Amino acid sequence: MLLKHKFLIRILLLILVSIVTWMALTATAALGSREYSKPNITNRPDGLAAWQRVYSVLTSPRCINCHTATNYPQQADDRHRHFANVIRGPEGKGVAGLNCLSCHQQANADSTGVPGGHNWHLAPLSMRWQDANDPPLSSAAVCRAVTNRAKNNGLDGPALVKHHDEEPLVLWAWNPGRRPDGSMRTLPPLSHAEFVAATRTWVEAGMPCPQGR
Numbered sequence: 650m651l652l653k654h655k656f657l658i659r660i661l662l663l664i665l666v667s668i669v670t671w672m673a674l675t676a677t678a679a680l681g682s683r684e685y686s687k688p689n690i691t692n693r694p695d696g697l698a699a700w701q702r703v704y705s706v707l708t709s710p711r712c713i714n715c716h717t718a719t720n721y722p723q724q725a726d727d728r729h730r731h732f733a734n735v736i737r738g739p740e741g742k743g744v745a746g747l748n749c750l751s752c753h754q755q756a757n758a759d760s761t762g763v764p765g766g767h768n769w770h771l772a773p774l775s776m777r778w779q780d781a782n783d784p785p786l787s788s789a790a791v792c793r794a795v796t797n798r799a800k801n802n803g804l805d806g807p808a809l810v811k812h813h814d815e816e817p818l819v820l821w822a823w824n825p826g827r828r829p830d831g832s833m834r835t836l837p838p839l840s841h842a843e844f845v846a847a848t849r850t851w852v853e854a855g856m857p858c859p860q861g862r
Contacts, residue, residue, distance in 0.1 A: 696854025757826030792858035
């Protein structure tokens with residue numbers, strides 16, 4: 650009877666040790682999965698410098714022409730109003746009879762100079778990079794918008810990196826096709842790889858934003 654009692658105690662101890670080990674391994678894995686987005690305040694200067702590089706792309710014509718504060722898209726490097734009086738519409742996709750997909754197909758049409766890409770549309774007003782008078786918003790203001798998950802479709806740091814790395818309309822900025830005159834559209838000031846790397850550095854530094862309005 651005593652031997653049987655000792656055997657049961659050993660079994661219970663073995664089960665207890667297994668449970669504790671499993672809990673420790675699970676906690677370690679969970680911490681590892683969060684490590685990517687864990688703020689590193691010692692890297693704040695590097696993060697701010699990286700953000701400025703990200704900001705230079707976001708406010709380039711290839712991005713800001715669709716991240717407008719206006720009721721219409723903008724075009725070209727001088728960011729003039731879209732021809733034919735195209736307007737934003739309720740979902741940023743134009744209005745009936747003159748919606749974006751009427752002209753903008755799944756790919757650039759270099760024969761006509763009409764750009765194209767997946768799900769062509771304007772960015773929501775919550776993600777506008779310019780003020781109502783046209784000039785780009787400040788670096789601080791754009792940063793606050795990008796990091797506000799109530800405005801950015803709920804994207805956290807890793808999701809922002811993924812968005813910048815994989816979103817088709819983001820990728821289009823580095824493959825914008827030709828203008829109607831046949832010349833190539835200008836590209837953002839960074840390569841796509843540099844843009845994603847800058848976003849990652851900024852995120853890993855805790856997504857710091859510059860001070861100011």
